[in-house]
Amino acid sequence: MTLKRIGMLLLCAAIALFSVGTLVAQAADYPASDIKHIMPWGAGGGTDTVMRAFMNSLEKTLGATIYTVNLPGAKSGQGGAELMDSAPDGYTIGSLTYDGIITVPFFGLVPGYDTARLRFVGTVTDHPTVIAVNAKSPWKTMEDVIEDARKNPGTIAISNVGTGGVWHLPVLELEQLAGVTFRHVAFPGGSGEQREALLKREVPLACSSVGGIYPAIKAGHARLLAVMGTERFADFPDVPTFKELGYDLNWGSMRVIAVPKDVPDEIFNKIEAAAAKATEDEKWKTWLAESGGGGWIWRDSATTEQFVKDLQAKVFKLMDELVAAGTISK
Amino acid sequence: MEIFKTASVFLETPALLYLFLGYSIGFFFGAVPGLTATLAISLLLPLTFSMAPVTALVTCVGIFVGGIYGGSVTGTLINIPGAPASAITTMEAYKLTRKGQAARAMGQGAFASMIGGFIGALLTLFLLGPIAELSLYFRTPDKFSLVLMAVVVAMLLNGESLLKGVIATGLGLMMGSVGLDYFSSAPRLTFGLATLTQGIQLLTVVVGTFAVSEILTQLNVRSLVTIDDSAGIGKARMKDFLPPKADLRQIGPINYLRSTLIGFVTGILPGAGASMASLMAYSVAKTCSKRRDEYGEGSIEGIAASEAANNAMCPGAIIPMMLFGIPGDSVTAIILGVFTIHGLIPGPLLLIERLDLLGPMLLAMLVTPVLIFFTAVLFGRHYLRILKIRKSFLYPFIAMAALVGLYAATYSVFQMVMTLCIGFAVYVLKNEGYPSVPFLLGFILGPLMETFFRSSLSISSGDLTVFLTSPFSLAFLIISALFLFIMGIYLPRKMETARRSF
Structure with a gap:
């Protein structure tokens, strides 16, 4: 009787250990296969070009092949929704822009679309x-x-x-x-x-x-x-900010990367660390220098999450006022 | 010239190989009755997605040009035009084939194609820059009127029945407005279906209109002709394909040049297309000819006029497509799709910003016509074999390629279902005599027309006279009205009275 119970216990422990083991092994092995990158805008456009170049550098720091899939439509809502519905295993990542954060959720263009279903890895550009x-x-x-x-x-x-x-x-x-x-x-x-x-x-x-x-x-x-930034733009140091002129305007357009919300922490941390390291990549830096325009930054996950929240709070309020005033219709 | 500096692409990349490949594909699709170059490009369109932009554009040029010539080969050999644009050539060339002069007819067709295509491409190379500069003076209201003119021409010139052309264009315009409002992101005409907010993609419409509906049509067609070499083309020698001096003298440089110019200008005219080009050049050549009695009985002059014109149409049609996003015919409409797949937005600035891509494409237009002539001389006697292909093997393959390609490019089952629905609808409409090209052009031009119209009005604070006060816009509107009057009212009435007097 007791022997049997001990046996059961051992078995349970073994199963538990084994399953934890595989979980740890999954995270430790990551990435074990190719990673899909969902690009919610068309091929060849500005965002597509920039993010593909960034993914080339991320491939190196993450140690896996990343292939980009363009899923345009509904002002980037189509691709964003696809990302939200993907398996949270770290093998699907996606790019988002201003429209994916503001326009699509505000107008409810795609049912079930909610940025709370995503976890933001970081911000790659902020213009x-x-x-x-x-x-x-x-x-x-x-x-x-x-x-x-x-x-x-x-x-x-x-x-x-x-x-x-x-x-x-x-x-x-x-x-x-x-x-x-x-x-x-x-x-x-x-x-x-x-x-x-x-x-x-x-x-x-x-x-x-x-x-x-x-x-x-x-x-x-x-x-x-x-x-409309908080400080003058490095490439055009003579151009003043609106704040200097007495108008407190802070607007920009950004490109962020995100994964489905339930990606395990170990895997998420790996992606974030690799993305941060990719921004230091010489090839990426040369590409940026040649492409011009500036505005290239890296903001980590926590900062990006906060940034998205603040932006939505500010802009949704403004847009609600516009709807009330009849300037735009929802 | 800046454009010629981009020629090095042909030495550094396999672009020339792709050009030849594209030409062969286009020629094959053009030659086999029931298959068209339009179908070839629409099948290839999803594939170009993964190609380098230069390669994709060069391949398209090959298909475009190859398809036009391929059509007339079939017409010459078995009296069935492989493509609508070769109907006129067929009329004359098959008469020569019956007289045992198939090689002479094919050789002259290839030679005239080369002349027309080459001079047309040269004209494009030299005129594109000045027209682009001129178009920088086009303001938004002018662009609206230009697109409106294109819609009117597409509506009037493509069908047998005027009313059906208008209805087909209208359907295209309606379909183009499904999805999100371009200005305020509000969903419209989606019937509450969330999937429709992604809009209907050009690719979906193209594959539906030209691949799916064409396969359905062909299912109903039983081949009535038996293909045999009654003309004895298989025994012809290479030298038989070289146009004899007497022919060249009879046709004369004026006929070649005039037909080329007519074809080129018809190409620039949005929505007109190759059939129109060859018909017009042929009629003019007939009127000016000293041997008018030969026309209809196998006139070598008629073949030259028709072929020079429909090949000169290709480079001409590229101009409005590149500068305004207005396609000149169905093939350029699909090349426009290749442009958008690669993020190239047509406009006068594109020519300056992306000359590295457009340069090789324009040069390819210059090279391919030469290819027509040399391949015809070298391989002309084997062309009949192409027609013997079993279509029962071909169509299932094409159907599969169309749908798999579409899925690979959009990753959307919805777009696949959509393309089948559109294909079926177009098939039914075509059976009732509604033309498909105005439908596609309406779909492409509708959004352009809407955005230019609304942008114009927001610039002018809602003042409609802005379309009349700008000289360009006024000119385009007057031309549209003239077209409407002549093609829509004057000519039909004249034909009616002519019929009554019989």
């Missing part, structure tokens, strides 16, 4: 939002623009890439802070159309990211007036 003019514009500074807008409310046009989107909201906040109104022109075709409109002087101002407007600055077609 401050900027306001730019045609290089030959009579406006020399942001103050010139605001003064002009005060005299002519609602007549000066400024471009964005979608109503209620990443480059429309900052201008609306600027309007509130400065007590002015602009005329908003949306170019859903993207920053390429914005650059074209600036060049043709069809729309005198553009609200975009540094990266989006960079080709036009490089070609000498456009000039930056002010940056």
